[in-house]
Amino acid sequence: MESFYARHMQILDSGRAEEWAEQFTEDAVFDVPTLPEPVRGRSGLVASVREGRRKLAESGQRHRHWQGVMDIRPQGDGTLSVRAYTQVLASTVGEAPEDGRSWLHRVCVCEDVLVVEGETFLVRSRKVTRDDLD
Amino acid sequence: MESFYARHMQILDSGRAEEWAEQFTEDAVFDVPTLPEPVRGRSGLVASVREGRRKLAESGQRHRHWQGVMDIRPQGDGTLSVRAYTQVLASTVGEAPEDGRSWLHRVCVCEDVLVVEGETFLVRSRKVTRDDLD
Amino acid sequence: MESFYARHMQILDSGRAEEWAEQFTEDAVFDVPTLPEPVRGRSGLVASVREGRRKLAESGQRHRHWQGVMDIRPQGDGTLSVRAYTQVLASTVGEAPEDGRSWLHRVCVCEDVLVVEGETFLVRSRKVTRDDLD
Numbered sequence: 001m002e003s004f005y006a007r008h009m010q011i012l013d014s015g016r017a018e019e020w021a022e023q024f025t026e027d028a029v030f031d032v033p034t035l036p037e038p039v040r041g042r043s044g045l046v047a048s049v050r051e052g053r054r055k056l057a058e059s060g061q062r063h064r065h066w067q068g069v070m071d072i073r074p075q076g077d078g079t080l081s082v083r084a085y086t087q088v089l090a091s092t093v094g095e096a097p098e099d100g101r102s103w104l105h106r107v108c109v110c111e112d113v114l115v116v117e118g119e120t121f122l123v124r125s126r127k128v129t130r131d132d133l134d
Numbered sequence: 135m136e137s138f139y140a141r142h143m144q145i146l147d148s149g150r151a152e153e154w155a156e157q158f159t160e161d162a163v164f165d166v167p168t169l170p171e172p173v174r175g176r177s178g179l180v181a182s183v184r185e186g187r188r189k190l191a192e193s194g195q196r197h198r199h200w201q202g203v204m205d206i207r208p209q210g211d212g213t214l215s216v217r218a219y220t221q222v223l224a225s226t227v228g229e230a231p232e233d234g235r236s237w238l239h240r241v242c243v244c245e246d247v248l249v250v251e252g253e254t255f256l257v258r259s260r261k262v263t264r265d266d267l268d
Numbered sequence: 269m270e271s272f273y274a275r276h277m278q279i280l281d282s283g284r285a286e287e288w289a290e291q292f293t294e295d296a297v298f299d300v301p302t303l304p305e306p307v308r309g310r311s312g313l314v315a316s317v318r319e320g321r322r323k324l325a326e327s328g329q330r331h332r333h334w335q336g337v338m339d340i341r342p343q344g345d346g347t348l349s350v351r352a353y354t355q356v357l358a359s360t361v362g363e364a365p366e367d368g369r370s371w372l373h374r375v376c377v378c379e380d381v382l383v384v385e386g387e388t389f390l391v392r393s394r395k396v397t398r399d400d401l402d
Contacts, residue, residue, distance in 0.1 A: 002136070002270070006339045010351065062399045064353055064375055066337055069200055071140045083144065085198055087223070089355070089375045091399035100400025102375040107198055107223045107236040131196045131225035132234025136270070203334055205274045217278065219332055221357070241332055241357045241370040265330045265359035266368025 001072055001082070004114075004121050009065040017049035024123045025115060032128040064089040067110065079124065080114040086128070107131040135206055135216070138248075138255050143199040151183035158257045159249060166262040198223040201244065213258065214248040220262070241265040269340055269350070272382075272389050277333040285317035292391045293383060300396040331373065332357040347392065348382040354396070375399040 011020045021042040024030070030045055031038040039048055056063060066087040073081045086108040094100035109129050114121040138157075145154045155176040158164070164179055165172040173182055190197060200221040207215045220242040228234035243263050248255040279288045289310040292298070298313055299306040307316055324331060334355040341349045354376040362368035377397050382389040 002338070003340060006337045006352075009337055010339050062375075064337070064399065066353060066355075068202060068336060069140045069143055069198075070136070071144050072137060084140075085200060085223075087200075089353075089372065089399075091375050093400055093402050100398070102372055102400055104223065104236055104238050104372050107196075107225050130234070131198065131223075132227055132236055134227050202336060203274045203277055203332075204270070205278050206271060218274075219334060219357075221334075238357065238370055238372050241330075241359050264368070265332065265357075266361055266370055268361050 001070065001080075001121075005067040005070070005084070008123075009067055012049065013064050015049065015053045017046040017053075020049055021045040023121075024126075028123055029125045030123075031126065033130045033133055060092055062091045062093065063105065075113075078116065080112075080116070080121070082110075082112040082114060084110045084112070086110045135204065135214075135255075139201040139204070139218070142257075143201055146183065147198050149183065149187045151180040151187075154183055155179040157255075158260075162257055163259045164257075165260065167264045167267055194226055196225045196227065197239065209247075212250065214246075214250070214255070216244075216246040216248060218244045218246070220244045269338065269348075269389075273335040273338070273352070276391075277335055280317065281332050283317065283321045285314040285321075288317055289313040291389075292394075296391055297393045298391075299394065301398045301401055328360055330359045330361065335378065343381075346384065348380075348384070348389070350378075350380040350382060352378045352380070354378045 008020070008023055011023070024042060024045055026042060027040065028042070028045070029038050029040055030048070034052070035048060039045055066089060067084050069085040071083045075081055087104060088106035088108065089102060090105035091102040092100055108131065111127045112123050113125045115124050142154070142157050145157070158176060158179055160176060161174065162176070162179070163172050163174055164182070168186070169182060173179055200223060201218050202221070204216055204218040209215055221238060222240035222242065223236060224239035225236040226234055242265065245261045246257050247259045249258050276288070276291055279291070292310060292313055294310060295308065296310070296313070297306050297308055298316070302320070303316060307313055334357060335352050336355070338350055338352040343349055355372060356374035356376065357370060358373035359370040360368055376399065379395045380391050381393045383392050
């Protein structure tokens with residue numbers, strides 16, 4: 001599970017939108033504060049990653065998504081319920097030592113429902129809330 | 135073990151004081167920098183969580199306890215010695231985009247002795263030190 | 269693997285240079301942004317930890333290396349490739365409540381090749397990049 005999320009977050013941070021979307025089920029629901037309404041399905045997931053990358057490039061920042069504190073609960077229907085914390089770490093890039101810097105950008109709670117798919121998992125639903133929003 | 139700490143910290147951050155105290159042995163010793171002297175036993179643990187929640191509500195902040203970098207060593211007496219790092223992440227809540235923000239509040243070292251209790255663990259002692267205090 | 273890295277980082281943060289260097293192979297290559305060129309071999313690793321400790325003592329800071337988001341891939345030759353994120357957390361020590369503080373100092377990507385050595389691992393190569401440097 002740790003391994004699934006490590007890879008999942010590294011794929012996201014690398015901007016590999018299609019590869020990331022393939023880690024969701026085809027009818028996945030993705031509900032995050034940065035989107036006006038929940039996204040359904042992989043094409044919407046790909047579009048949301050691409051839009052995120054475009055904004056990130058404009059801002060000149062690098063972001064890392066760090067999943068941890070994972071409370072994993074197997075459900076009666078064979079799915080897994082995962083409630084985890086997510087840190088979004090941001091950096092600006094600078095040549096001079098005083099230019100580049102890093103900071104904690106966001107603290108989120110990430111609630112997933114995962115389905116087992118062979119030796120890995122697919123995300124069937126994800127709901128993210130930000131600690132700095134009510 | 136990861137799973138035990140994930141649930142333990144999420145219970146704490148949710149303010150479920152009794153449920154959290156039940157994850158300690160009845161005679162547990164809890165020694166943290168925010169308390170003038172070590173707490174002994176579950177009623178003291180419940181009181182310390184409630185007092186912490188009261189102060190947090192006053193401050194308007196949300197806190198998350200993030201346990202990681204866990205060095206787990208089985209002891210000869212059947213207990214487990216765990217030396218881990220803890221991040222305390224803080225956020226203020228704001229409606230406007232510029233209002234809410236998150237930051238790294240504390241970096242701590244958490245030294246626990248755990249006893250095995252059926253399929254889970256109980257904390258028999260906890261000593262927390264803060265990196266910003268000597 | 270989590271356990272290996274937990275101990276490895278705690279040894280580094282404790283300044284136990286020789287013990288840390290012994291977790292690398294004798295011909296290990298260690299390539300990090302703080303060094304002008306890659307270090308080869310344990311004596312160079314010991315020297316780099318000691319130099320780091322000297323600078324840290326001068327700065328009056330404490331640092332913690334927090335490894336996470338570990339993507340572990342077994343290789344055909346029996347080694348393990350690990351791509352992880354590393355947070356470097358810094359604190360200054362102060363007696364008065366307003367003096368001491370902690371912050372996220374660096375966000376890094378750490379790419380290791382590990383060899384299996386009995387029941388533990390040795391680092392054969394490490395390449396670290398900093399998010400705030402290009």
